[in-house]
Amino acid sequence: MSTDSSSFQLTHTITLPTQRSQPVTVVAAPGVSDPDFRQLISLSSSFESVETLNSCSTRLNVNLEFSDVCRNAIGSSLFEQWLNNIQSEKGLLADGSLYLKQVLIQGVDMFGKRVGFVKFKADIIDKETGQKVPGIVFARGPAVAVLILLDSEGTTYTVLTDQVRVPIGRPILELPAGMLDDNVGDVIGTAIREVEEETGIKLNLDDMVDLTSFLDPSTGCKVVPSPGGCDEELSLLLYRGSVSADVIKQLQGKETGLREHGELIKVRVVPYETLWRMTPDAKVLMSVAIYEMAKKQGLLPLKYTDPSGTSH
Numbered sequence: 001m002s003t004d005s006s007s008f009q010l011t012h013t014i015t016l017p018t019q020r021s022q023p024v025t026v027v028a029a030p031g032v033s034d035p036d037f038r039q040l041i042s043l044s045s046s047f048e049s050v051e052t053l054n055s056c057s058t059r060l061n062v063n064l065e066f067s068d069v070c071r072n073a074i075g076s077s078l079f080e081q082w083l084n085n086i087q088s089e090k091g092l093l094a095d096g097s098l099y100l101k102q103v104l105i106q107g108v109d110m111f112g113k114r115v116g117f118v119k120f121k122a123d124i125i126d127k128e129t130g131q132k133v134p135g136i137v138f139a140r141g142p143a144v145a146v147l148i149l150l151d152s153e154g155t156t157y158t159v160l161t162d163q164v165r166v167p168i169g170r171p172i173l174e175l176p177a178g179m180l181d182d183n184v185g186d187v188i189g190t191a192i193r194e195v196e197e198e199t200g201i202k203l204n205l206d207d208m209v210d211l212t213s214f215l216d217p218s219t220g221c222k223v224v225p226s227p228g229g230c231d232e233e234l235s236l237l238l239y240r241g242s243v244s245a246d247v248i249k250q251l252q253g254k255e256t257g258l259r260e261h262g263e264l265i266k267v268r269v270v271p272y273e274t275l276w277r278m279t280p281d282a283k284v285l286m287s288v289a290i291y292e293m294a295k296k297q298g299l300l301p302l303k304y305t306d307p308s309g310t311s312h
Contacts, residue, residue, distance in 0.1 A: 018094075024101065027103070064133065073105050078141050082231060100125075103120055117138065142230065143179045148199070150240075158275045175283045191203075222232065
């Protein structure tokens with residue numbers, strides 16, 4: 001067999017508990033095995049190490065020609081969580097009408113030594129028609145955002161970040177937000193850290209309310225902004241406090257973010273009353289909707305609905 005990467009296709013086989021008679025082929029797209037990707041995460045290429053990835057009861061049969069990038073992509077928490085989702089009680093494979101035939105790993109982006117994003121194409125087949133279900137996936141995992149309400153001299157303000165967003169080609173006003181390190185990450189801890197990094201505001205753990213916890217349990221108590229192409233699940237949190245007019249002035253236009261990581265962020269403070277019209281950010285609009293409904297139905301403590309009830 002030739003060692004030229006163009007002369008053979010790197011493959012890997014997965015046997016899922018839900019379809020043991022139909023093994024899944026995982027394939028590396030051209031260029032994926034570039035050496036720049038070979039330090040994706042600290043996983044050994046031995047069978048023993050690969051077998052430790054079996055938290056979702058998935059048997060991994062390793063083809064030793066399989067590239068490091070694909071081995072590490074399927075060993076990442078992102079891909080593992082996707083496998084868990086499709087095999088869950090309400091997952092795509094639950095009723096047996098669909099099956100997973102092949103996964104094409106198209107790319108992996110690293111955040112240091114951790115897998116940050118995985119792009120892949122999954123061939124999900126409808127058994128009745130034999131047709132593929134659309135299955136292009138951008139896996140980025142769970143994240144958290146915080147709706148910060150600050151009451152000052154009779155007006156409630158919201159703290160937003162104004163930052164460059166290359167994917168949409170322009171800056172956008174958004175809620176302070178950040179990605180969790182893994183699927184069991186500290187949601188509130190991550191939220192507090194991201195708010196401080198992006199706005200300079202230090203929040204207290206006990207003052208946070210999880211807005212998404214008010215959703216029906218069948219939703220997983222998360223919101224999914226773009227399920228047609230991305231696996232991202234968001235937890236939306238709320239903080240409300242009272243501050244002086246000077247604090248509002250100090251926050252307005254403040255430059256923040258981790259400059260060494262390319263974060264070019266300015267803080268913007270806008271009246272809550274006009275917030276829903278100020279930005280197309282889905283995190284903002286979803287947070288406002290849940291907050292208003294939770295307030296209307298009396299699900300929030302008094303201090304989160306009435307400025308006179310705050311103690312900050």
